[in-house]
Amino acid sequence: MLYSLIKLLRPHQYIKNGFVFLGVVFAHEWGEPGTVLAASLAFLAFCAIASAVYVLNDIVDVEADRQHPTKRDRPIASGAISVPTAWAIFATAAVLALVLAAMVSTWVIALILTYLVLNVAYSWSLKHIVILDVFSIAAGFMLRILAGTLGLGIEPSQWLLLCGLMLTLFLGFAKRRAELADDTIERRGNADRPRRVLDDYSLSLLDQFTSISAACTVLAYGLYTVSAETMALHGTDGLIYTLPFVIYGIFRYLFLLHARGGGNDTSRDLVTDPHLLATVAVWLGVTIAVLA
Numbered sequence: 001m002l003y004s005l006i007k008l009l010r011p012h013q014y015i016k017n018g019f020v021f022l023g024v025v026f027a028h029e030w031g032e033p034g035t036v037l038a039a040s041l042a043f044l045a046f047c048a049i050a051s052a053v054y055v056l057n058d059i060v061d062v063e064a065d066r067q068h069p070t071k072r073d074r075p076i077a078s079g080a081i082s083v084p085t086a087w088a089i090f091a092t093a094a095v096l097a098l099v100l101a102a103m104v105s106t107w108v109i110a111l112i113l114t115y116l117v118l119n120v121a122y123s124w125s126l127k128h129i130v131i132l133d134v135f136s137i138a139a140g141f142m143l144r145i146l147a148g149t150l151g152l153g154i155e156p157s158q159w160l161l162l163c164g165l166m167l168t169l170f171l172g173f174a175k176r177r178a179e180l181a182d183d184t185i186e187r188r189g190n191a192d193r194p195r196r197v198l199d200d201y202s203l204s205l206l207d208q209f210t211s212i213s214a215a216c217t218v219l220a221y222g223l224y225t226v227s228a229e230t231m232a233l234h235g236t237d238g239l240i241y242t243l244p245f246v247i248y249g250i251f252r253y254l255f256l257l258h259a260r261g262g263g264n265d266t267s268r269d270l271v272t273d274p275h276l277l278a279t280v281a282v283w284l285g286v287t288i289a290v291l292a
Contacts, residue, residue, distance in 0.1 A: 178263030
């Protein structure tokens with residue numbers, strides 16, 4: 001039961017909630033215990049609400065998952081956790097998220113609720129609408145960034161929001177590309193199933209989307225590091241030295257996507273690929289060293 005619960009809550013996905021800490025890093029607030037504590041509570045709140053959303057998605061998709069060659073092993077689809085129990089877990093996780101958010105600010109409460117509403121809309125409708133499905137995923141990451149800025153009383157940088165948007169669009173389209181590449185003829189061609197958004201995509205189209213969003217991510221971050229506003233804010237022109245790590249990380253992820261069957265699970269790709277893990281760690285270390 002414990003194993004099934006952990007599998008249902010997907011704690012390995014919590015790494016995505018690290019976007020909450022971007023505001024703390026780029027606002028030079030890492031030395032303020034109160035701000036770090038508030039950011040940590042916001043991080044935990046998003047972990048709880050993310051798990052609630054994963055449970056909700058598995059409840060909604062239970063019948064389709066039972067027909068899927070791999071998703072049928074998920075706790076609800078396999079029967080390891082019953083649907084009524086799953087609803088109870090969902091409610092518990094959602095309430096916990098709101099309690100944690102209330103310990104930070106009303107902004108974080110509002111953003112947590114917005115995240116929940118967005119994902120309910122995604123589960124029931126938005127995930128079936130081509131392109132808008134990926135923008136919905138990106139919006140969830142933008143809410144995390146806002147929780148780590150507005151939610152903590154930090155003015156969000158327009159550059160930070162732009163870079164975050166382009167990066168999450170890149171990851172979202174890469175995920176769709178990986179899903180489409182793995183999709184079998186049987187799964188796509190079964191007329192008895194509801195229309196899936198992958199039917200509206202093609203590999204060539206998704207390759208264009210990932211290339212454009214990857215280029216925009218590098219360009220936006222590069223312009224951010226050399227802008228006069230950034231240099232004045234941080235009192236240094238050294239952020240440009242972090243750009244090579246961003247470029248390498250993007251290229252490495254594209255390599256994993258096209259040559260190693262990656263892209264389906266960004267969090268798992270990050271923690272299992274030593275190149276990506278080292279790149280993120282070094283980027284963060286150099287960024288803090290430059291800003292400090």
